[in-house]
């Protein structure tokens with residue numbers, strides 16, 4: 512069967528499903544959409560049309576808005592929502608609603624928000640009636656690949672079944688193609704591809720991984736790229752964005768980073784980002800630093816206040832000495 516899909520809403524031979532072909536890249540946003548030209552971050556709508564109370568997107572927006580940066584991602588999530596709304600209106604007007612394919616590829620370095628966004632996307636699909644449950648099953652190679660012939664297919668099928676009604680998120684997907692033809696990873700890929708046909712419209716598959724490795728992974732099987740019409744790149748965060756993320760994480764938990772602490776953190780992040788260019792884990796790194804700082808702050812306060820409680824300000828303040836990094 513020919514699995515290649517004609518771009519932009521064309522229905523490929525024998526495949527009634529429509530595909531939206533969107534490749535959002537920071538360097539070339541809107542590579543294939545042919546829609547409006549790239550806009551500056553501050554100009555991005557993402558919801559130009561006001562949302563009425565009770566609109567399913569309100570909840571999604573509430574989760575997306577506080578996320579630092581990720582403008583291309585926010586825009587794409589809005590596009591999916593808009594497409595679903597309009598499809599509904601089209602069906603009501605007697606037009607073809609079309610059945611779209613929503614399998615996606617998320618490329619980006621560690622800690623760039625892929626898992627967080629995948630959960631939000633799962634929720635959007637549930638709210639819009641595309642998926643019945645909207646849960647997410649997050650797996651990696653070890654969960655899918657078995658130890659003997661037939662084991663892998665069974666493990667993979669079991670996980671797909673668990674994901675029905677929701678999203679199956681395969682992290683470090685390229686590792687499935689790592690061992691070549693003889694590796695059981697290939698069996699996992701074949702089983703996933705088959706499940707995409709067997710359970711069409713019953714789950715959304717999101718593959719995630721580093722950009723270069725995902726590219727190589729897609730090259731291993733010519734049928735793969737067209738099955739994932741939505742590709743989103745998650746760029747590394749800038750130091751400014753990482754600082755904003757740190758502040759947000761602290762604020763969410765009723766802590767406050769003192770100005771000197773922010774300064775110290777900024778210096779450290781600048782260094783860390785250049786030193787570990789390929790291994791730097793972005794927001795995840797920041798989260799670890801912040802959580803460690805909370806523990807150090809707790810110990811410091813216990814020592815400073817052997818009896819009685821520190822005041823509210825003291826309980827909130829993360830001081831420079833609370834920020835420590837392993838060397």
Ligand SMILES: Nc1ncnc2c1ncn2[C@@H]1O[C@H](COP(=O)(O)OP(=O)(O)OP(=O)(O)O)[C@@H](O)[C@H]1O
Nearest residue numbers: 578579620621622623624625626627756794795798
């Ligand atoms: N833009 C952002 N704004 C605020 N917090 C963020 C942002 N991106 C990521 N985070 C936070 O950073 C942490 C790591 O994010 P997440 O797990 O989604 O990244 P990931 O790309 O899946 O990482 P990995 O590749 O390591 O699995 C989470 O606590 C998440 O809430």
Ligand SMILES: [Mg+2]
Nearest residue numbers: 625626627682
């Ligand atoms: Mg993740």
